[in-house]
Amino acid sequence: MSDAPKPEIFKGLAGVPVDYTAISKVNAETNSLLYRGYPVQQLAASATFEEVAYLLWHGELPDERQLAEFEQFERANRHLDPVVKHVVDALPTNAHPMDVVRTAVSVMGARDGLTADDSPEAELDKSKRLFAAIPAVVAYDQRRRRGLELVEPRDDLGYSANFLFMAFDEVPELPVVDAFDVSMILYAEHSFNASTFTARVVTSTLSDLHSAVVAAIGALKGPLHGGANEAVMHTFDEIGEAERASAWLDEALAAKRKVMGFGHRVYKNGDSRVPTMKAALDSLVEHYDRPDLLALYEALANEFTERKGIHPNLDYPSGPAYHLMGWDTEQFTPLFVASRVTGWTAHIMEQRASNALIRPLSVYDGVDQRDVPQREPVE
Numbered sequence: 001m002s003d004a005p006k007p008e009i010f011k012g013l014a015g016v017p018v019d020y021t022a023i024s025k026v027n028a029e030t031n032s033l034l035y036r037g038y039p040v041q042q043l044a045a046s047a048t049f050e051e052v053a054y055l056l057w058h059g060e061l062p063d064e065r066q067l068a069e070f071e072q073f074e075r076a077n078r079h080l081d082p083v084v085k086h087v088v089d090a091l092p093t094n095a096h097p098m099d100v101v102r103t104a105v106s107v108m109g110a111r112d113g114l115t116a117d118d119s120p121e122a123e124l125d126k127s128k129r130l131f132a133a134i135p136a137v138v139a140y141d142q143r144r145r146r147g148l149e150l151v152e153p154r155d156d157l158g159y160s161a162n163f164l165f166m167a168f169d170e171v172p173e174l175p176v177v178d179a180f181d182v183s184m185i186l187y188a189e190h191s192f193n194a195s196t197f198t199a200r201v202v203t204s205t206l207s208d209l210h211s212a213v214v215a216a217i218g219a220l221k222g223p224l225h226g227g228a229n230e231a232v233m234h235t236f237d238e239i240g241e242a243e244r245a246s247a248w249l250d251e252a253l254a255a256k257r258k259v260m261g262f263g264h265r266v267y268k269n270g271d272s273r274v275p276t277m278k279a280a281l282d283s284l285v286e287h288y289d290r291p292d293l294l295a296l297y298e299a300l301a302n303e304f305t306e307r308k309g310i311h312p313n314l315d316y317p318s319g320p321a322y323h324l325m326g327w328d329t330e331q332f333t334p335l336f337v338a339s340r341v342t343g344w345t346a347h348i349m350e351q352r353a354s355n356a357l358i359r360p361l362s363v364y365d366g367v368d369q370r371d372v373p374q375r376e377p378v379e
């Protein structure tokens with residue numbers, strides 16, 4: 001090994017700014033999150049997810065006419081492509097739903113007539129079509145696992161109501177639609193998180209939009225990132241009831257386990273999105289009359305934050321919220337995909353508009369140069 005001084009490295013790129021972005025601002029100091037300048041809490045309170053998607057792509061909220069046009073486009077592109085359905089049907093029901101949605105997006109890419117066209121118009125068109133098409137994959141995947149038939153979309157319903165309708169074959173009640181829409185808005189965008197950065201790395205090689213989204217889905221699947229919303233529900237199942245939270249935590253901490261749904265790379269004093277998602281969870285708890293679930297939520301959050309000073313992130317309230325709506329636990333992260341595809345594609349377009357190949361340096365830390373041993377030729 002060389003004994004030359006080693007340059008400083010920033011493991012996990014922690015704290016390293018790598019580019020500018022105009023899409024969102026995560027501010028840990030003020031505990032705030034802005035999408036194109038708008039506080040996410042205000043958007044969650046007064047905009048629909050369709051409006052937020054439009055905002056992320058275009059930089060401005062739509063006016064009435066623009067929104068009507070976009071809604072019409074989204075409703076016209078909601079159907080599950082029969083070829084995608086055929087592929088999904090061929091996958092085993094024990095395949096993880098994230099593998100299914102990743103495969104479905106890959107099939108969509110291979111079938112997309114615009115794959116090679118990276119003009120801004122084509123990229124926007126592909127983004128909107130992915131946004132419209134992913135809910136049918138996620139909803140159908142849950143149904144096929146339950147042995148149920150595909151439910152066709154309804155074009156008289158908004159994005160969130162229709163998404164839930166395709167999954168559960170009934171028009172959901174308003175508090176449920178509202179909570180779901182809030183979750184979609186909060187999950188939509190979060191600057192250079194691991195999956196978005198992955199999408200930007202793939203785009204930086206001048207690869208296509210679908211390839212970047214497929215790679216981003218792979219990054220989101222991990223439990224340190226989007227997979228945590230599923231993991232939170234497994235934790236709740238393990239604990240069972242509020243009274244057991246403290247004893248469960250004793251064991252988890254003694255075993256040096258990570259407690260899923262807590263902690264964040266950027267926010268160290270709490271995730272800006274949690275109060276809004278917690279309010280949505282509260283309304284669901286009331287709607288479904290599940291104070292027991294809320295008691296467990298509070299018991300674990302209070303105990304862990306008090307002991308370790310580590311706060312819940314967005315996945316902590318989202319997990320139980322999706323559970324109350326009736327989603328299977330393994331479908332929680334695909335719901336995150338359905339939302340984050342808006343942020344990913346906005347970043348893909350931003351990266352392409354001002355591209356530089358992303359290729360950092362490594363510091364070699366292996367054996368010094370040496371010669372390959374010469375073997376005697378075998379007689």
Ligand SMILES: CC(=O)SCCNC(=O)CCNC(=O)[C@H](O)C(C)(C)COP(=O)(O)OP(=O)(O)OC[C@H]1O[C@@H](n2cnc3c(N)ncnc32)[C@H](O)[C@@H]1OP(=O)(O)O
Pocket residue numbers: 012223224225226228257258259260261262263264265266310313314315
């Ligand atoms: C939408 C999202 O993607 S939000 C993130 C979702 N992910 C999770 O909820 C998974 C659980 N959380 C974690 O693993 C981490 O908090 C991360 C990966 C999100 C952020 O991690 P980092 O910024 O790299 O912080 P790091 O992992 O170094 O944590 C610092 C210390 O806090 C501890 N810590 C952080 N989060 C947790 C946690 N959830 N449970 C237990 N300990 C934790 C670490 O073990 C570490 O302790 P140490 O200094 O004694 O080694």
Ligand SMILES: O=C([O-])CC(=O)C(=O)O
Pocket residue numbers: 187189190192193194225264265266313314
């Ligand atoms: O920003 C991050 O590192 C993770 C996160 O909260 C997100 O992607 O929403």
